Amino acid sequence: MPTTTLHRHRWAALAVLLTAEAMNLLDATIVQVAGPAIHAALGGPATAIPWFGAVYTLPFAVFLITGGRLGDLFGRARVFRIGVAGFVLASLACAVCGTTGLLIGARAVQGAAAALVIPQTIGLIRALFDGDELAKAMGSIGPVMGLSAVTGPLLGGLLTHALSWRAVFLVNVPLGLAVLAAARLLREDRAATRPRLDLAGTALAVAGTALLVYPLIDPAGTNWWLLAAGAALLVTFGFHQRRSAAPLVEPSLFTHRGFPAALAGSLLFFGATTGLTQVVPMQLQLGLGADVRTAGLTLLPLSAGLAVSSWLAGTRLVPKYGPRVMFAGLALLTAGMLAAIAAGVHAYPWALAVCGLGMGTFTVPFFTAALHRVRPHETGSAAGLLNAVQQLGGTVGVALFGGLFLSSGTATAALGLGAALTVAAAVAVLPLSSRRGR
Structure with missing residues (x-):
């Protein structure tokens, strides 16, 4: 194959991988605004609304590492195609569901x-690229994740x-069909040595996490x-x-x-930010009767603030100040949540913009510092575990914040909890800011 054609082939394959990653990660948050409309159409208890999001991110989180192991065993391109096909079929099932229970099952x-x-992406990129091109390809993952x-x-x-x-869901x-059609561009890749699956460990992780999340959906219930x-x-x-x-992990x-500090910080930070959205x-929608478009557009300043601060942190702040930038980001996030509590819903546009600025300012130095001391043979396990804890934090945030709102009828308690979690995240990531911890 000519060099130019091979070059185009590789970058087209990268586009396939990034499209699949964006599609999967986007679905972790896409129902947060649509949830009340889904509930109005399908009926059922209001406590089902947080489950529309949590029941997606929970299996996403706990099966991520096992998914990576399956790619090692059976080939990453093959498992990638199976996953995309399953995702398309489940999305179609979600779109045609007529009851809340069926939708929750299809979301799972x-x-x-x-x-x-998701776990196959890094391995398949490594199989496609090397040298400077590998660094450029890997660098494209972060912006896609954040934007999604x-x-x-x-x-x-x-x-x-x-x-x-x-x-x-129909989108x-x-x-997904376009990704499947273009998946022939991917080069098959698998681990040099075949790892064994820890089925018992996976079952314990799934059951333990599900039992922790379930009572958070209904904090007024009796299932504590x-x-x-x-926990046991x-x-x-x-x-x-x-x-x-x-x-399952190294x-x-x-x-x-x-690294343990990074896991704790990730759990707390993404619990606060996903719960906020x-x-x-x-x-x-439920408290003030706004329509779904207004609810979606209200979050636009948060997205804009995150985009601007991510660029600024990556190009200017982190090269100059290092991981200390994390604490400026957490301070901005806390200030935005407290401002939303103090000034009320009319302050949401600018308060959420401040929150977005804080989120971007934190995430860029955080992920850099979290993987700074990870050794080469630990990289896959570390990235998978960090991603899993991020999704788990989002699951807990959706469950806990949604449950607090439904039990109190106001966002004040949830936003106060978000500010407390952000302060706790600052304490948790302190080891990442020291040379020894890094």
Whole structure:
């Protein structure tokens, strides 16, 4: 194959991978604005609204690492295609569901399919590129992830207003089919040594996490004993990982102080920010009677602030000041949430813009510092675990913030919790700012 043609082939294959990644990550947030409209159409208890998002990110989070192992075993391009096909079918099922229960089930299948797709991206990019081209290709993942996360609620609002809530899911069908048609550009790749699947560890992680999240949806309920059961299963999972001959994560990741700090910071930060983008549309639509387009557009200043601050942090602030920039970002995020509490809903546009500025200012130095001391053989496990904890944080945030709003009828308690989580995140990531922790 001529060099020019090979070059175009590789970048076209990268576009296929990034489209699939954007499609899967976008669905983690796209129903946050559409949720009340879905509930109005399908009926059922109001507590189902947070589940429309949480039931997607929960299997997405807990199956991410297992999805990576399946790619090692059976070939990353093959598992990628299976995941995309499953995602398309689940999206179609979501679009035609006639009851809340069926939609929640189809969303869970969507999340599990996404967990097959996302872990293959890095391995397939490494199989396509090397040298300087590899660095450029890998550098494209971060902006795609960030853009997908922040445009989800806006796109969900606009599609629901212009067409129907079903369009939120139907948009995945032509995109997914195009990805499948172009997946022939991908080069098959698998691990040099075949790892074993830790099915027991996966089952413990799934059950423990589900039991932790379920009571958070309805904080006024009587199911708090499930929290203890979930915590016990996750502790058992930890002991199992230490004894397992084929653990889901590299145990050596926890021997240096910085990585556990990064996991704690990721859980707290993404719990606060994903919960924020859940509770604002709920308050506007359920509390104030705003339409779905207004709810989506209200989040636009947050998206704009995140885009501007991500660019500024990556090009100017982090090269000059290093990981200390994280704390400026968390301070801005806290200030934006407190301003929203103090000034009320009329201050949301500028308060959310401040929150967006804080989010972008934090995430760029955070991910750089989180993986700074990770060794080459730990990279895949570290990236998978960090991504899984990010999705888990989002799941907890959606469940907890949505539950607080439904039980109190106001966003004040949820926003106060968000500010507290942000302060806790600042304490958690302190080791990342020191030379020793990094």
